[in-house]
Amino acid sequence: MTSFEHDFPFDPAYGRTLDDLLHIPAPAAPDDFAAFWQARYEEARQVATEPQIGPLEDERDGVRIHGVTFTSVGGVRLGGWVALPAEGDAEYGFVIGHGYGGRAEAGPDVPLPLPKAAAILPCVRGMGTRGLRPGIPDQSAGHVLHGIESRDTYVIGDCVADLWCAASALQQLVPGLVADAVPGRVPGPVEVPRLGYLGESFGGGLGALALPWDDRFGAAQLTVPTFGNHPLRLTLPCAGSGEAVRGYFADHPEVTDVLSYFDAATAAAHIELPTLVAAALFDPSVPPPGQFAVHNALAGPRELQVLSAGHFEYDGQADETAELHANRRRFFTEHLGR
Structure with a gap:
């Protein structure tokens, strides 16, 4: 068990050892869990995203960075950034989700994990600075409750769709990122995905919800992912968005029916693509039991890097971050590189 000096009124390690964390399961899925998400995905794929690139904003680490806007479900126009190779064509693409707060x-998402790669870095609806929308709170405690009364209105579902639409926008901007068709072991060609996903915290949880249904992605990396094992999260105090959900649950226990459709660990049981998870032993904002539940449930090839802490500064953090970046490069080279 990792322990740090802190002034939180609870234990951000939650009394769990690494062995305890490695045995935390995912909650059972509602009977129509897959059907619900498949329908949301198909809706998102029908959106004409109409991406538009803005002026050059930066050039570094082998890419040129531009502002970008695109359309998502409900006709919502969102913004973000797109990174394009400074020289040559892109051979790979990444959709990069952000943490709560937008x-x-x-900045820190560049350099990209692979050379000759492009990326889109969207701001999902409600999140700054380029995803702000009237009526949607831009602070995590309000955002995470927006529309939570119904699975059909919950903002988290629309944020997942924003990631799918961002992938469509990137493929439209960089046509070479459409999957290759190559001979397979069975008769006929097999499509080889050209996209990878990166997401941390909020973006990690959204990624876990998005990835099972989208075969355009060939590999993913999730860092301290949130939204894992909601029934357990509701029992764990924290300093992150989960505390707002806990407060809502106290007055509205029926919310568990909605949350069951937005559980990142439940979704992870449907993820078959190679996934690298970086999960923390100590985290005041995203309880580690939920993070490990996402990793433990993964249905496909998986790797785990254990972090000493998440959402918390500590000695040795720079070294662990450098190790994670090296693992990320190696992981995507093995699973997405050609």
Whole structure:
């Protein structure tokens, strides 16, 4: 068990050892869980995203970074950034999700995990600076409750769709990222995905919900993913968005019916593509039991990097981050590189 000095009124390690964490399961899925998400995915794929690239904003680490806007479900126009190779054509593409609070720049997500890669870094609806929408709170405690009364109105479902539409926008901007058709072991060609996904915290949880239904992705990396094992999360105090959900649950216990459709661990049981998870032993914002539940449930090839802490500064953090970046490059080279 990892322990740090802190002033939180609860234990951000939640009394779990690594062995405890590795045995936390995913909740059972509602009977129509897959059908619900397949329908949401098909709706998103019908959207004409009409991406538009803005002026050059930065050039570094082998890419040129531009602003970008695109259309998502419900006709919502969102913004973000797109990174394109400074020289040559892109051979790979990444959709990069952000943490709660959005993003103000493309900054720490560049350089990309692979050379000759492009990426889209969307701001999902409600999140700054380029996803702000009237009526949707831009703070995590309000955002995570927006529309939570119904599975059909919950903002988290629309944020997942924003990631799918961002992938469509990137493929439209960089046509070479459409999957290759190559001979397979069975008669006929097999499509080889050209996209990877990166997501941390909020973006990790959204990614887990998005990935099972979208075969355009060939590999993913989720760091301290949220939304894992809601029934357990509701029992664990935290300093993140989960505390707002816990407060809502206290007055509205029926919300568990909605949350069961938005459980990242439940969704992970449907993820068959190779996935690297970085999960923390100590995390005041995203309880580690939920993070590990996502990893433990993965149905396909999986790798785990254990972090000492998440959402918390600590000695040795820079070294662990450098190790994670090296693992990320190696992982995507093995599973997405050609």
